[in-house]
Every structure is written in structure tokens, then in C-alpha cells.
Amino acid sequence: MMKKNNKKKRPTLQDVANLIGVTKMTISRYLRDPSKVSADMQKKIAVAVEELGYIPNRAPELLSNAKSHAIGILVPSLANQVFSQVIRGIERVTEAAGYQTMLAHYGYSAEREEERISFLLSYHIDGLILSESQHTPRTLKMIATADVPVIEMMDTVSPAIEQAIGIDNFDGGYQMVSAMIEKGYKNIVYLGARLDIRTQLRLQGYEKAMQENGLQAKSVMTEAPSSFSLGADLLQKTLTKYPQIDGIFCTNDDLATGAVFECQRQGIRIPQDIAIAGFHGHDFGQSMVPKLATVVTPREKIGQVTAEQLIARINGDPLTEKIIDLGFEIYHGESI
Amino acid sequence: MMKKNNKKKRPTLQDVANLIGVTKMTISRYLRDPSKVSADMQKKIAVAVEELGYIPNRAPELLSNAKSHAIGILVPSLANQVFSQVIRGIERVTEAAGYQTMLAHYGYSAEREEERISFLLSYHIDGLILSESQHTPRTLKMIATADVPVIEMMDTVSPAIEQAIGIDNFDGGYQMVSAMIEKGYKNIVYLGARLDIRTQLRLQGYEKAMQENGLQAKSVMTEAPSSFSLGADLLQKTLTKYPQIDGIFCTNDDLATGAVFECQRQGIRIPQDIAIAGFHGHDFGQSMVPKLATVVTPREKIGQVTAEQLIARINGDPLTEKIIDLGFEIYHGESI
DNA sequence: CACCACGATGTTACACGTAACATACCAGTA
DNA sequence: TACTGGTATGTTACGTGTAACATCGTGGTG
Known part of the structure; x- marks a missing residue:
């Protein structure tokens, strides 16, 4: 008979109740708070639940507009x-x-x-x-x-x-770039990926800091998702487009780390030749040599x-x- | 009257149906497959659903043992x-x-x-x-x-x-360590963290490769979760415990990368002084200088x-x- | 001994979308 | 005209845990 959908139904509260000879209400009480039934009953129900492998069923309580927790x-x-x-x-x-x-x-x-x-x-x-x-x-x-x-x-x-x-996020970008400018970097480029709202706000903070100091804002951006290797790619692009930069501010640590790696590969010294900063303060940036400047977020x-x-x-x-x-x-x- | 739980009930299919003057069954049909109701009806229902902001409710269909998709x-x-x-x-x-x-x-x-x-x-x-x-x-x-x-x-x-x-995972560890041995490394230590089953299997693969070549297996392990900084810590511990190692095999790329960073900080050359290998083939290992040897998993x-x-x-x-x-x-x- | 209080369990009704079956209506055809 | 086939919509019953209320029994108290 039974074709492939011989799905044996899952045990319900009623099944557990039948096994003991009580009503499902008693089982329901036990499951929500075992102390609501007698000590005897607690033991019996525990055994029955275990034996049947009862799995809770959220559907009914979702129907009644109770809280779902x-x-x-x-x-x-x-x-x-x-x-x-x-x-x-x-x-x-x-x-x-x-x-x-x-x-x-x-x-x-x-x-x-x-x-x-x-x-x-x-x-x-x-x-x-x-x-x-x-x-x-x-x-x-x-x-x-x-x-x-x-x-x-x-x-x-x-x-x-x-x-x-x-x-x-706006202020995060602003503060970090301001700190870089204060250290003497002037030719700072913004590296962005995945242009979500936060990336854009950081860019705006960067722009404000540059403007306030009479510096020209430049950015290299892509919609591709961030990754370490993308950071390396973007650094290469940046060097081609703006050969004489002295700093880059990346929208996150991933890009920044990738950029650091690419500098190492090309023999560019950090921070003597180029300063690099990221955003978030991830573990890898703090382990890396050099330790990555970053906006540490909680x-x-x-x-x-x-x-x-x-x-x-x-x-x-x-x-x-x-x-x-x-x-x-x-x-x-x-x-x- | 209404205290804080003045939860206005969400609109139901019935509410949508009432608004148009049909039964909820018609709405149900539309939602599952719009072409199941007349073109007129489709427009009316679309408006009503939009107006009420109807949110589907999975509870009833979970009750009937239908597939939940x-x-x-x-x-x-x-x-x-x-x-x-x-x-x-x-x-x-x-x-x-x-x-x-x-x-x-x-x-x-x-x-x-x-x-x-x-x-x-x-x-x-x-x-x-x-x-x-x-x-x-x-x-x-x-x-x-x-x-x-x-x-x-x-x-x-x-x-x-x-x-x-x-x-x-056993073979992954075995093959990587065998490759290292073949390159001439003899004093290889296994670095492990979060001792889950996969970590243990890789360790066993490592041990087999070492034994087959008459080399002594040594490991430095912790139950702490993997991280880049932990890789650095474990490398330090390893150097204290086994000063004359020439290679380490890490249970994953995170540890391996952290170890690479620590070597760079200490002026240890990779791979001349110590060879380092990881597991998985993550993006950061491939971007890093030097590129990380690893077991690339799909x-x-x-x-x-x-x-x-x-x-x-x-x-x-x-x-x-x-x-x-x-x-x-x-x-x-x-x-x- | 009568009564109360309370703990333990039972009874009833309910939430809402959907499968399955039923009905109504229309166009087309013999 | 009678009948067929098909489309559009309606009707009915169902699944399962829980709140709210009901009942039963027991031990304690005056």
C-alpha cells in the first residue's frame, strides 16, 4: 500500500498522553513547567516523552497569538x-x-x-x-x-x-582621516567596496576631513564585495591612477589588510612610503605586521x-x- | 481600557477577503498562484493585500502536515x-x-x-x-x-x-605533512585549537605521516577557539617548548596566518627557518606574503x-x- | 463532622490557511 | 434544447497545543 509518502506522523501530545492514560493538557503543563504536575506524573511523562521521541510543535501556539519567544x-x-x-x-x-x-x-x-x-x-x-x-x-x-x-x-x-x-560611521571616517592628516599625510585616497550606506558615510567623513584641510578627496571604489584579495587589487589600481599618494583609508580592515599585503609584495614600506588605515579593529589587523591602524568599533x-x-x-x-x-x-x- | 497589550491583531486572510467580499479561499489561491483566480480578482486582491499589509502566516500550514519548504x-x-x-x-x-x-x-x-x-x-x-x-x-x-x-x-x-x-580530513592532514616531509622538513609540530572531530582527524593524519617517515610527532594544542592572535600565541609556546623545529602544520589557516605574523615579528624567515602550512585555502592566506601553503577544500x-x-x-x-x-x-x- | 483551600487533572473552545470536494455559471456543440 | 467541459468561487473539515474555566479529591481546621 503506502507509497513513498509513508510519512509516519510525528508523535503529538495526545500520543504521549495516551501512553500514560492522562489528557494532553497534563503533558502540556509538564513541558512548560514540570513542577506543575505531581512528582509521580513527572517521572512517567519524562519516560513517555523520551520513549516516543516527542518533538515540540510550535505551530499551534503560533496560531494563538501568544508570544513566540x-x-x-x-x-x-x-x-x-x-x-x-x-x-x-x-x-x-x-x-x-x-x-x-x-x-x-x-x-x-x-x-x-x-x-x-x-x-x-x-x-x-x-x-x-x-x-x-x-x-x-x-x-x-x-x-x-x-x-x-x-x-x-x-x-x-x-x-x-x-x-x-x-x-x-561618518564621524569614524572623519576622525581617522583627521588623525592621518595630523600625522602629516596629505595625499590620502579612499578605498571602498560594496557601496552600502555605511561605506558611503565613511566616505563622506573622509571627504569632510580632506576638505577642512584644503586637501583634495580621491577615491577608488567598486561594488564588488570586500575581500583581502580585492584590497590588493584596489591598491594596484590606486597606484596606477594616483602614483604619488602617501596614504590610504579603507572602508574596512579586509581591504586595508589586502592593501598592506600588496605593498609588502611590491616592496612599499608602511608607513614610511604609504600609510594605511582600516575600519573595525579585527583580530587579524591587530596580529599583522605592521599592526593595522583602524577605527575600533564595539x-x-x-x-x-x-x-x-x-x-x-x-x-x-x-x-x-x-x-x-x-x-x-x-x-x-x-x-x- | 486596553493596557499595554493592545496588540492589534494582524490581518488574516479573512480580513482581506471581507474587504473584497469573497471567501478567504479565493485569497489563499491567489497568494499561492495568482493565475488561479480571475484577472479582475487578481487586481482587487493585490490592492487589498497591499492596503492591509497582509503578512503570511505559516502556522496553519505547519499544522496540516504539509511540506514547509x-x-x-x-x-x-x-x-x-x-x-x-x-x-x-x-x-x-x-x-x-x-x-x-x-x-x-x-x-x-x-x-x-x-x-x-x-x-x-x-x-x-x-x-x-x-x-x-x-x-x-x-x-x-x-x-x-x-x-x-x-x-x-x-x-x-x-x-x-x-x-x-x-x-x-585525515587524509588532508596526511597529504600536507607528507608534502612537507618530502621537501625536507623533519621537525614538524602540529598546532591545534578547538579540538573538534575534524581537528583531531587532521592530527591523526599528521601523526601517520610522521610515523611513516620515522619522525616524532609533537603537538601544541588548546581548546580555545581559533583566531589569528591565538596562532601567534601558539607559535610562541611552540618555540619555547621545541626550540629547534623547522616546520609547523596548523589545523586551519587562521592559526597558520597568526603564526606567520609572529614569525615576521620575531624575524624568523619563512620558509627558510620555519615552514608553515594551514588548512582550507582562505582568501587571506592567498593574499598574504608569503602565500600560505594549505589544504584547499571545496x-x-x-x-x-x-x-x-x-x-x-x-x-x-x-x-x-x-x-x-x-x-x-x-x-x-x-x-x- | 462539616467545610474550606488548594493541588492535580480534565473539558472546552480557539487560532487560521488549505486540501478536497461541491456548486454555479458560461460557451460551445450536437 | 440538452448536454459537456471547464473555469471561478464557495463549503467543510482538519491539524495541535494552550488559556480559561471546571471538577475532583485530600488534608487541615474550627
């Missing part, structure tokens, strides 16, 4: 170390608070972001953490009707739907504060701080 | 580049096939893995991709009762629940093949190849 996290890319650190910060908090996380990424595309948000919301998550500040109209509409707290993390400059937590802290705020708002606390700026540090290292 | 991916760590590349390979396939992915990580802990698997299964995913080969008894029981295809990726050596796709391919196999099995295809070995390449670079 799950939150959604949407990051643009998993390949970017920045986000894995932010996620660690988030999960340290959510885990302690008994929340599950549903993680998704969208490759910097607003359309895919929309699709992912729809997917996450369709599971009745209690809150949503985004990392971008540009969304499609439908995304905004869905977020509004979902009536779920939303926080955008990473940047505090661009306008937020409800609440933004992160750093001032990635894990951003995640932590974001999760704390989100859970507070899920619990009904009012939204008090629309923007939380967690600051950054300029690290000079050995490369500028 | 979602698969779960469980990786030990997001910080590890390896897995973000594997995930990219998976999603290229799942996206094309119309499957959504639910991503989770568990920090190399079997208990957290169990918890995450329970979470994923509770959403009625159609298939499950794991990356580890050691599981708790309850994990195995749940997988069995869930009756969902499972694939373990990354390693082909350790025993699989149903199907394993990846590379032979991460994206592993993800791709895994997803293809999983979807085939979800569609009822029989499991034919219990183990799929996708091979690796020994890359000599400039560091050995």
Missing part, C-alpha cells in the same frame, strides 16, 4: 566578521532571557531583505533586528502591521524606523545593547532612546 | 569563514529550488546542538543539514522520529547518521552538493551515496 536577526552578510561578532553579542543576551533567535541574511539586497523579513514575520517572531537603514515600501508596511519592535543596528546617522543602535557591545533594548520593548517598556551611539576608538597601530 | 542548517560557528562559504553554496541551490533556510549555530556544543535541532524541527522543516558527527542520544532520537532527511557535511571519515558529504561545492542531495531526498529520491567525498588540493604557496 523568538526574535529575528537580519544581517547583510555572514562572510563579514563584523556581523558574527554582533550576533554573538545579541545571543549572549537572548539566550539568558530565554529567547530563540532566527537568523537570516540577504546579501545587501533590499528585495531579499523584504523576502526574508516576510519569512521571519510569518513565524510570528516577537521582535526584529535589522542592520540596514534602507528598505522597500512593502518592508516598511509589513513591519508596521506586524506591530513588533524593530531595531536597526550598526549605524546611528541614517534615519531609523523606530530605533537605531550603533556608531557614527561590535559585540552593539549586539548586546540591541538585544537588551529589544527584549525590554517586547516586555512593554516604552521606547526612550531612539538613537544609541556606542562610540568608537581611533587606533594608530603601526601602519600610519 | 524550509530546511534547517546547523553550523558550529558563524565566526568561521568556512561555514559562511558552505552556506553560500547551500543557498545558491535552495533559493533556486524555492526553499527557505533556517540557520542556527551552536558553538561546538552537543547540548546546544540538541537544543537548536529541537527548535528547528519544531518548525516542521523538511530537511536538516548538520556539520558535526557527534550528537547526544536525544538528538539522534529526535532526528529518527522527525522522519526528515539529514545530511552531515564537512567530514567523510567519522560515521554518519544517514549521509555524509565533505572531505577526508567549501562552496560541499554546500552545493549537500543542498542538491537533500532536496532530492526531500522529493523522495532514495539515498544512494552514503558518503560523498569531494576531495581537496595541496597548495604549496610560498610558506613551505
Whole structure:
């Protein structure tokens, strides 16, 4: 008989209940809080659950509009170390608070972001953490009707739907380039990739610092995603286009590191011939020789504060701080 | 009246239907395949859906044992580049096939893995991709009762629940160390971190190569998670413990790169004084000076093949190849 | 001994999209 | 005209855990 779809149904609460001779309500109580049933019953149920290999089923409780104790996290890319650190910060908090996380990424595309948000919301998550500040109209509409707290993390400059937590990317670029200029570098080029909003803000900060000092802003940019080898490529391009530069400011540590490697390969001394600075303060930049100058950002802290705020708002606390700026540090290292 | 939980309910299919004056079944049809309703109706529904900001609700279809068109991916760590590349390979396939992915990580802990698997299964995913080969008894029981295809990726050596796709980590270690020995290095030390199963298999491969050549195996290991700075630390420890080494084989590129940096800081020449090799073939190792010798693994391919196999099995295809070995390449670079 | 309080378990109703079947209507054809 | 086939929409029943309320029994107290 049974063709290939002989899917034996999963055991339900009723199956567990039948095995013991009680109602499923008793099993439900046990699973949510074992102390709600008698000691005898606890043992019996534990055995039955184990024996049947009962797997919880979220569907029914999602139907009733109860809280799901799950939150959604949407990051643009998993390949970017920045986000894995932010996620660690988030999960340290959510885990302690008994929340599950549903993680998704969208490759910097607003359309895919929309699709992912729809997917996450369709599971009745209690809150949503985004990392971008540009969304499609439908995304905004869905977020509004979902009536779920939303926080955008990473940047505090661009306008937020409800609440933004992160750093001032514009000022980060400005401060780092100002520090380079103060050290005497004049011919500084900006290297950018993956032209997302944060990259653009850092570029603007760079431009402001150059202008203030009467220096000419120059940039070499691509829409390709960042990588170490891309940093090397971009340095080559830069040297061709602007042979007499004395410094480069990269939108992130990956590009900067790749540029450093390429200098080493070409026998260009850092920082004597060219100064190089990055953004974020990743482990590899600090291990490298020379240590990479960088804008050190509090990635894990951003995640932590974001999760704390989100859970507070899920619990009904009012939204008090629309923007939380967690600051950054300029690290000079050995490369500028 | 309404206290803080004035949650206005989300619009349901019924709400959309009421707005137009049809039954929700018509809306349901439209959402699954617009061509199933008349052209007139399509326009009206599109407007109504947009106006209400309708968000799909997965709960009811999860209740009926229909396929969810979602698969779960469980990786030990997001910080590890390896897995973000594997995930990219998976999603290229799942996206094309119309499957959504639910991503989770568990920090190399079997208990957290169990918890995450329970979470994923509770959403009625159609298939499950794991990356580890050691599981708790309850994990195995749940997988069995869930009756969902499972694939373990990354390693082909350790025993699989149903199907394993990846590379032979033992042989990877063996081949790389053999290559180093062939080049004349004799005093090779193994550097390991995060002692998961793959790290251990590579160690065993290393040991076999050393033994076969009458050389003594030595290792410096820690349970701490891999990082660039840890590579530097371990190199220092190694030099203290074994001053006259002429080569090190690291369990991954991160450690190897950190070790290279530390050598540069100490003025140790690579490979003249010490040869260094890693594992995986990451971008940064290939950009670095010197280019890092490494075991190049087909991460994206592993993800791709895994997803293809999983979807085939979800569609009822029989499991034919219990183990799929996708091979690796020994890359000599400039560091050995 | 009667009654209360409380702990333990049972009963009922509900959430919402979809498969399967039913109906209504229309054009086309013998 | 009667009948066929097909399209568009409606009707019904279903899946499963939980909140809210109901019931039962027991030990303690006046």
C-alpha cells in the first residue's frame, strides 16, 4: 500500500498522553513547567516523552497569538566578521532571557531583505533586528502591521524606523582621516567596496576631513564585495591612477589588510612610503605586521545593547532612546 | 481600557477577503498562484493585500502536515569563514529550488546542538543539514522520529547518521605533512585549537605521516577557539617548548596566518627557518606574503552538493551515496 | 463532622490557511 | 434544447497545543 509518502506522523501530545492514560493538557503543563504536575506524573511523562521521541510543535501556539519567544536577526552578510561578532553579542543576551533567535541574511539586497523579513514575520517572531537603514515600501508596511519592535543596528546617522543602535560611521571616517592628516599625510585616497550606506558615510567623513584641510578627496571604489584579495587589487589600481599618494583609508580592515599585503609584495614600506588605515579593529589587523591602524568599533557591545533594548520593548517598556551611539576608538597601530 | 497589550491583531486572510467580499479561499489561491483566480480578482486582491499589509502566516500550514519548504542548517560557528562559504553554496541551490533556510549555530556544543535541532524541527522543516558527527542520544532520537532527511557535511571519515558529504580530513592532514616531509622538513609540530572531530582527524593524519617517515610527532594544542592572535600565541609556546623545529602544520589557516605574523615579528624567515602550512585555502592566506601553503577544500561545492542531495531526498529520491567525498588540493604557496 | 483551600487533572473552545470536494455559471456543440 | 467541459468561487473539515474555566479529591481546621 503506502507509497513513498509513508510519512509516519510525528508523535503529538495526545500520543504521549495516551501512553500514560492522562489528557494532553497534563503533558502540556509538564513541558512548560514540570513542577506543575505531581512528582509521580513527572517521572512517567519524562519516560513517555523520551520513549516516543516527542518533538515540540510550535505551530499551534503560533496560531494563538501568544508570544513566540523568538526574535529575528537580519544581517547583510555572514562572510563579514563584523556581523558574527554582533550576533554573538545579541545571543549572549537572548539566550539568558530565554529567547530563540532566527537568523537570516540577504546579501545587501533590499528585495531579499523584504523576502526574508516576510519569512521571519510569518513565524510570528516577537521582535526584529535589522542592520540596514534602507528598505522597500512593502518592508516598511509589513513591519508596521506586524506591530513588533524593530531595531536597526550598526549605524546611528541614517534615519531609523523606530530605533537605531550603533556608531557614527561618518564621524569614524572623519576622525581617522583627521588623525592621518595630523600625522602629516596629505595625499590620502579612499578605498571602498560594496557601496552600502555605511561605506558611503565613511566616505563622506573622509571627504569632510580632506576638505577642512584644503586637501583634495580621491577615491577608488567598486561594488564588488570586500575581500583581502580585492584590497590588493584596489591598491594596484590606486597606484596606477594616483602614483604619488602617501596614504590610504579603507572602508574596512579586509581591504586595508589586502592593501598592506600588496605593498609588502611590491616592496612599499608602511608607513614610511604609504600609510594605511582600516575600519573595525579585527583580530587579524591587530596580529599583522605592521599592526593595522583602524577605527575600533564595539561590535559585540552593539549586539548586546540591541538585544537588551529589544527584549525590554517586547516586555512593554516604552521606547526612550531612539538613537544609541556606542562610540568608537581611533587606533594608530603601526601602519600610519 | 486596553493596557499595554493592545496588540492589534494582524490581518488574516479573512480580513482581506471581507474587504473584497469573497471567501478567504479565493485569497489563499491567489497568494499561492495568482493565475488561479480571475484577472479582475487578481487586481482587487493585490490592492487589498497591499492596503492591509497582509503578512503570511505559516502556522496553519505547519499544522496540516504539509511540506514547509524550509530546511534547517546547523553550523558550529558563524565566526568561521568556512561555514559562511558552505552556506553560500547551500543557498545558491535552495533559493533556486524555492526553499527557505533556517540557520542556527551552536558553538561546538552537543547540548546546544540538541537544543537548536529541537527548535528547528519544531518548525516542521523538511530537511536538516548538520556539520558535526557527534550528537547526544536525544538528538539522534529526535532526528529518527522527525522522519526528515539529514545530511552531515564537512567530514567523510567519522560515521554518519544517514549521509555524509565533505572531505577526508585525515587524509588532508596526511597529504600536507607528507608534502612537507618530502621537501625536507623533519621537525614538524602540529598546532591545534578547538579540538573538534575534524581537528583531531587532521592530527591523526599528521601523526601517520610522521610515523611513516620515522619522525616524532609533537603537538601544541588548546581548546580555545581559533583566531589569528591565538596562532601567534601558539607559535610562541611552540618555540619555547621545541626550540629547534623547522616546520609547523596548523589545523586551519587562521592559526597558520597568526603564526606567520609572529614569525615576521620575531624575524624568523619563512620558509627558510620555519615552514608553515594551514588548512582550507582562505582568501587571506592567498593574499598574504608569503602565500600560505594549505589544504584547499571545496567549501562552496560541499554546500552545493549537500543542498542538491537533500532536496532530492526531500522529493523522495532514495539515498544512494552514503558518503560523498569531494576531495581537496595541496597548495604549496610560498610558506613551505 | 462539616467545610474550606488548594493541588492535580480534565473539558472546552480557539487560532487560521488549505486540501478536497461541491456548486454555479458560461460557451460551445450536437 | 440538452448536454459537456471547464473555469471561478464557495463549503467543510482538519491539524495541535494552550488559556480559561471546571471538577475532583485530600488534608487541615474550627
